[in-house]
Amino acid sequence: MSIAEKAAQLRSLVRLISDSAEAVIAEWETEGDTPHDVSLVPRLPSKELFEARRVFIGACGMGMDLVHDPFVRMTEVAASFYNSQALRIAAETRIADALKDANPQKGVSVQEISRQVGIAPEGLSKILRTLSSLHIFAEVEENFYCNTNTSRHLVNNEPLRCWLMVHCMETFTAAGKLPQVLYNTVGKPSTGLRSAFQTAYDYTGSVWEWIEESIVQPDGTVGPRPELDIWLTGMWKFGLEHVQAPAVCLDFPWEAVGSKTVVDVGAGVGGMSFELATRYPKLQFVVQDRPVILEKAKEFWTSSLPDAGVKNRVRFHPQNFFEEQSVKGADIYILRHIMHDWADDECVTILKSLREAMGPESLILVADNVMQTTAGSPHLKPAPAPLPANYGFAHTFANMHDLLMFSMFNGGERTVGGFESLAVRAGLKVTRVWECRGFTSLTEMKRDDHVA
Numbered sequence: 001m002s003i004a005e006k007a008a009q010l011r012s013l014v015r016l017i018s019d020s021a022e023a024v025i026a027e028w029e030t031e032g033d034t035p036h037d038v039s040l041v042p043r044l045p046s047k048e049l050f051e052a053r054r055v056f057i058g059a060c061g062m063g064m065d066l067v068h069d070p071f072v073r074m075t076e077v078a079a080s081f082y083n084s085q086a087l088r089i090a091a092e093t094r095i096a097d098a099l100k101d102a103n104p105q106k107g108v109s110v111q112e113i114s115r116q117v118g119i120a121p122e123g124l125s126k127i128l129r130t131l132s133s134l135h136i137f138a139e140v141e142e143n144f145y146c147n148t149n150t151s152r153h154l155v156n157n158e159p160l161r162c163w164l165m166v167h168c169m170e171t172f173t174a175a176g177k178l179p180q181v182l183y184n185t186v187g188k189p190s191t192g193l194r195s196a197f198q199t200a201y202d203y204t205g206s207v208w209e210w211i212e213e214s215i216v217q218p219d220g221t222v223g224p225r226p227e228l229d230i231w232l233t234g235m236w237k238f239g240l241e242h243v244q245a246p247a248v249c250l251d252f253p254w255e256a257v258g259s260k261t262v263v264d265v266g267a268g269v270g271g272m273s274f275e276l277a278t279r280y281p282k283l284q285f286v287v288q289d290r291p292v293i294l295e296k297a298k299e300f301w302t303s304s305l306p307d308a309g310v311k312n313r314v315r316f317h318p319q320n321f322f323e324e325q326s327v328k329g330a331d332i333y334i335l336r337h338i339m340h341d342w343a344d345d346e347c348v349t350i351l352k353s354l355r356e357a358m359g360p361e362s363l364i365l366v367a368d369n370v371m372q373t374t375a376g377s378p379h380l381k382p383a384p385a386p387l388p389a390n391y392g393f394a395h396t397f398a399n400m401h402d403l404l405m406f407s408m409f410n411g412g413e414r415t416v417g418g419f420e421s422l423a424v425r426a427g428l429k430v431t432r433v434w435e436c437r438g439f440t441s442l443t444e445m446k447r448d449d450h451v452a
């Protein structure tokens, strides 16, 4: 790229940053200063704020790449696992809680934090400095720290704390085996491939089996792994309920579905159905999963029920999604965070069993991240130039989750093309992608003989 081209690109990026920053400020002003309990659900951004944010983040990232020394930039990416481990340590030892009453002008000394979190001051200040440079904490004077607007969200927030830890414990160990797994895949079928997780832990079962296993406790008794609670709280209470659910429940015309039946396939405790049931009073639900999980689902619905009317709209059916689907001709079959846990062949088996059960007008909604590539897709909104079509840096979370799913399950997030090829193999077609204001979108599939 010539100097003139680089300069033109940088000026375009600065214009994008400036325009999107004004859009963000305008949205902040519309929202006003109404207090929002940060320990609860992150606020779903307006469509304008969602768009302005991703343009701003994408443009800042691309601008940074442009002006940075390439050697330093790549070295920083190569060593960024230290950032991940620093945050893991902060979450694990509850540093944000230790700072919750800190005076923002004075902060708390590293010696005092050390007493509360159990890490020697020398190492602790390295962790806190690393995270202060990333704006997650702030160093107000040498070796005195306080929370920032970012770390404040972690105070007394067990679901978020666990959600962060899920991203840097077993997943971190598994990621270390990714090269070994990838270098051995050429010419081999994806089914039956040993995942990076299985390689790292020398384990033949699935991640879920490993987490649910009983182990010998420090006192010699047998009990659940300590990781179980972290996964359940992080994934279910934060990940599924807060990160994934709200946009999917609001950015599809559920109101128009009326009193039709939604079959929640591999529903877990039925979190997706539960969210929909509380928002849309006419929808009917069938919650399906393995029998052992359905027992937890019944407990969850009984303990969280806002009113008896919701309970009357849900039925619980044991169902192995690799076998014949028992509910025939349902209006909607929903698969939330199922497909990304499986390799292509297994996904095709799941979809085929639904295809056989579908009526002519039945719909499948796959609720998963839809990967946008830098080259773009006719089904997805592209970013404004000169950003790559997928908004570049603003797509980082999706790329990381793709690698995470691959490392842990041999699964992964899929592009629209990826969903289309699964659909074709199962006798279906992708009819629309509903882009949602969040990590998860909805890919709609119908029978391949469906006439519009």
Ligand SMILES: C[S@@+](CC[C@H](N)C(=O)[O-])C[C@H]1O[C@@H](n2cnc3c(N)ncnc32)[C@H](O)[C@@H]1O
Binding pocket: 240, 265, 266, 267, 268, 269, 270, 271, 272, 288, 289, 290, 293, 319, 320, 321, 322, 335, 336, 337, 338, 341
């Ligand atoms: C990542 S969880 C997603 C749960 C739920 N769809 C949600 O979004 O909250 C994957 C679910 O698939 C279920 N599952 C795994 N294998 C299954 C099978 N063969 N048949 C039915 N469900 C299965 C698990 O029990 C688990 O509840």
